[in-house]
Amino acid sequence: DTAVSQTPKYLVTQMGNDKSIKCEQNLGHDTMYWYKQDSKKFLKIMFSYNNKELIINETVPNRFSPKSPDKAHLNLHINSLELGDSAVYFCASSQGPPGPGPQHFGDGTRLSIL
């Protein structure tokens, strides 16, 4: 049973296209996240959703829009893709807030912009 699953695992597309990454968690967690891991392996938070409400929005271009149809899903839609968007995108979930529990991550989506 996959706890946090994201699709697709690999995404190769042209600059200027629009794409979506889907994420689902079956852990019953209240909060879901999107992180971006750059080419130097640095992980940074992009968005956080708690019970379908956006509670964090870091300085991310508005070409990125998270969509949460319910608390088990948090999809990431990206418009007008740019070369700099190439990265690995991780979905994660956790119980809370509050709560000290760990965040459980999906396997990542490697996005490559041609």
Add this chain to the structure above:
Amino acid sequence: AQKITQTQPGMFVQEKEAVTLDCTYDTSDPSYGLFWYKQPSSGEMIFLIYQGSYDQQNATEGRYSLNFQKARKSANLVISASQLGDSAMYFCAMRDSGANNLFFGTGTRLTVIP
């Protein structure tokens, strides 16, 4: 300001030996959590161990233990009896009560030598 610092970009350890991966953190919040994640070459993020700021004892999970020195603001990961499968990137992360997301360090690449 950088909240998590990992000063070792790379570490080598002989198989069956113990290794310590360093992590220091910065927060003025009395309530926070510290986490370690493993990222093997396959790319997934695997939760290893958690330490709460109010925990009296150092956390342990199998071969992993966290050397928590609150006054020094350090949370080093100790891996005992290293195995070849321990070769991976290791990330230290923190969440304080001011945020739901994790702040990650830049990671340490551990290589276990047979």
